[in-house]
Amino acid sequence: MGGDFAPAAVVEGVLLAKEWIDANTRVVLYGHRDALAAEFDRLGGRIDDFEVVHCTEVIDMHDHPVKAVSTKTDSSITVGFQHLAQGKIDGYASAGNTGAMMAATMGMIKAVPGILRPGIAAYVPTGEKGYNLLLDVGLNSDCKPEVLVQYALLGSLYAQFIFGIEKPRVGLLNIGAEPEKGNLLTKQTHELMRASTDFNFIGNVEGGEVISNQRTDVIVCDGFVGNVVLKEAEALYVLTRERGIKDPVLDRFNFENYGGTPVLGVNAPVIIGHGISTGRAINQMIHQTANVIRTQLCDKFKRAFANG
Amino acid sequence: MGGDFAPAAVVEGVLLAKEWIDANTRVVLYGHRDALAAEFDRLGGRIDDFEVVHCTEVIDMHDHPVKAVSTKTDSSITVGFQHLAQGKIDGYASAGNTGAMMAATMGMIKAVPGILRPGIAAYVPTGEKGYNLLLDVGLNSDCKPEVLVQYALLGSLYAQFIFGIEKPRVGLLNIGAEPEKGNLLTKQTHELMRASTDFNFIGNVEGGEVISNQRTDVIVCDGFVGNVVLKEAEALYVLTRERGIKDPVLDRFNFENYGGTPVLGVNAPVIIGHGISTGRAINQMIHQTANVIRTQLCDKFKRAFANG
Numbered sequence: 001m002g003g004d005f006a007p008a009a010v011v012e013g014v015l016l017a018k019e020w021i022d023a024n025t026r027v028v029l030y031g032h033r034d035a036l037a038a039e040f041d042r043l044g045g046r047i048d049d050f051e052v053v054h055c056t057e058v059i060d061m062h063d064h065p066v067k068a069v070s071t072k073t074d075s076s077i078t079v080g081f082q083h084l085a086q087g088k089i090d091g092y093a094s095a096g097n098t099g100a101m102m103a104a105t106m107g108m109i110k111a112v113p114g115i116l117r118p119g120i121a122a123y124v125p126t127g128e129k130g131y132n133l134l135l136d137v138g139l140n141s142d143c144k145p146e147v148l149v150q151y152a153l154l155g156s157l158y159a160q161f162i163f164g165i166e167k168p169r170v171g172l173l174n175i176g177a178e179p180e181k182g183n184l185l186t187k188q189t190h191e192l193m194r195a196s197t198d199f200n201f202i203g204n205v206e207g208g209e210v211i212s213n214q215r216t217d218v219i220v221c222d223g224f225v226g227n228v229v230l231k232e233a234e235a236l237y238v239l240t241r242e243r244g245i246k247d248p249v250l251d252r253f254n255f256e257n258y259g260g261t262p263v264l265g266v267n268a269p270v271i272i273g274h275g276i277s278t279g280r281a282i283n284q285m286i287h288q289t290a291n292v293i294r295t296q297l298c299d300k301f302k303r304a305f306a307n308g
Numbered sequence: 309m310g311g312d313f314a315p316a317a318v319v320e321g322v323l324l325a326k327e328w329i330d331a332n333t334r335v336v337l338y339g340h341r342d343a344l345a346a347e348f349d350r351l352g353g354r355i356d357d358f359e360v361v362h363c364t365e366v367i368d369m370h371d372h373p374v375k376a377v378s379t380k381t382d383s384s385i386t387v388g389f390q391h392l393a394q395g396k397i398d399g400y401a402s403a404g405n406t407g408a409m410m411a412a413t414m415g416m417i418k419a420v421p422g423i424l425r426p427g428i429a430a431y432v433p434t435g436e437k438g439y440n441l442l443l444d445v446g447l448n449s450d451c452k453p454e455v456l457v458q459y460a461l462l463g464s465l466y467a468q469f470i471f472g473i474e475k476p477r478v479g480l481l482n483i484g485a486e487p488e489k490g491n492l493l494t495k496q497t498h499e500l501m502r503a504s505t506d507f508n509f510i511g512n513v514e515g516g517e518v519i520s521n522q523r524t525d526v527i528v529c530d531g532f533v534g535n536v537v538l539k540e541a542e543a544l545y546v547l548t549r550e551r552g553i554k555d556p557v558l559d560r561f562n563f564e565n566y567g568g569t570p571v572l573g574v575n576a577p578v579i580i581g582h583g584i585s586t587g588r589a590i591n592q593m594i595h596q597t598a599n600v601i602r603t604q605l606c607d608k609f610k611r612a613f614a615n616g
Binding site: 212 | 449492494514518532539541542544
């Protein structure tokens with residue numbers, strides 16, 4: 001039921017996903033059965049092809065996140081996260097209220113032991129192919145150096161198992177290429193990252209490189225900077241659309257290509273979708289969630305952080 | 309002698325400036341007379357149309373900024389700033405070593421009394437016309453809320469007198485529109501800005517709005533975030549060029565249109581040019597410097613901050 005175009009976009013998305021889903025994958029829909037059935041009818045799909053968990057309540061964009069999760073006990077977010085916590089499902093994705101998703105994640109799924117602060121990541125395309133995984137993009141707007149160092153490992157593991165890159169190259173977003181450049185946070189972080197053997201640190205990258213460089217796979221920054229940078233990249237795409245520009249490289253900035261924003265460092269796969277997710281974006285998000293489940297990424301996190 | 313294409317680009321720039329300069333404006337060139345004369349010859353211009361202060365030394369991009377200013381006493385930067393401090397010239401612009409420019413500015417020109425930290429500002433275009441003045445774009449990477457509040461007033465005065473906007477609209481770069489959103493810095497800054505009557509604060513703006521919104525004239529952020537945002541916007545322009553896209557709105561992202569980066573909050577006009585400034589950029593920078601002189605912007609700063 002989540003997102004600006006729900007439940008229409010969600011049903012469109014799962015019908016697209018039906019094309020590629022194999023027999024080992026189950027898509028479970030959380031929402032009001034009647035509302036979902038009406039969309040399936042409209043789109044000529046069969047609701048019986050999917051499991052539906054009937055939920056009578058909806059957490060909308062105006063609800064207070066933390067309160068809503070605990071009071072709207074029969075909402076698709078609350079029930080879905082309960083099922084995820086209980087192991088009835090293996091991953092949860094939604095384009096619904098981001099704050100409620102995060103409240104449910106932190107309250108019911110919880111951080112992997114040893115992880116100071118989970119983060120959220122986004123894909124930023126770079127040229128004709130490839131992208132940078134940028135994190136954090138808004139969960140933690142004030143970070144300590146130790147948190148950024150953990151983000152480097154989280155992002156590196158994501159790139160390794162989801163992108164299939166053997167030794168992902170990790171960059172630190174900064175205001176100069178030289179190690180001594182930066183603010184207090186990035187100067188300290190640079191030193192810690194350089195000393196770490198947990199990931200392949202290639203040094204500082206500058207603001208322009210987020211959307212252009214081919215020398216990193218993961219770029220780490222605090223959630224304030226990451227959020228600003230991501231929204232600027234999104235605005236870039238909107239601007240080219242408004243100008244009627246069609247270009248394969250610039251079209252790659254359409255977030256619909258990538259699915260949602262994975263929450264990294266929690267005990268089960270959670271993917272947060274853009275509020276304005278369309279059916280195409282929902283389909284990508286299902287694909288992404290299935291990948292995170294299949295690669296057992298959360299287990300990799302647990303193992304990597306088990307030794308502190 | 310400053311910049312990657314000096315002195316050729318500088319001479320090209322002053323020859324372009326000659327077209328519009330009036331009898332009340334003097335352009336004084338600091339540099340090696342022979343090197344300048346050779347460029348004038350090459351371009352078919354007359355060096356005698358300009359005043360030349362012969363300098364035998366050059367601070368290049370590899371020099372240590374602070375050291376170079378004090379040891380290369382006959383460099384164009386050191387001599388130029390001495391003349392500015394002595395009132396022999398009214399403003400100084402260069403595309404040379406930025407660190408040396410700032411060292412000379414802080415050492416010889418100094419901050420206006422009452423100003424905690426001077427800042428540097430950049431123009432970011434928004435759509436078909438207009439731009440945001442973004443500051444700080446890299447001078448102070450760790451800012452206190454009180455410094456950002458001063459930037460709001462500095463930017464507002466610049467927009468008022470240089471852009472001719474009666475009541476410039478000031479936004480705070482943040483990760484949400486609501487006043488309570490942000491990191492520790494922006495939350496505190498938002499409260500202080502809202503309480504101030506020195507400028508027209510319109511609230512928070514998000515990352516995408518830097519390059520798209522028409523509801524602000526000035527956007528304030530710390531120097532780390534501003535530098536990253538500016539470099540991303542510059543990379544956007546490079547990307548569209550690489551893709552062979554010609555579009556009047558996207559072409560406005562070419563920094564050459566705007567001249568240089570003014571240093572705001574110091575006792576005399578200083579404009580820092582991009583290292584890769586071309587003749588066209590140098591011409592714009594001369595124009596910009598003349599405007600800052602003519603509008604007596606530094607006096608406005610002094611008056612605005614005289615009462616603490």
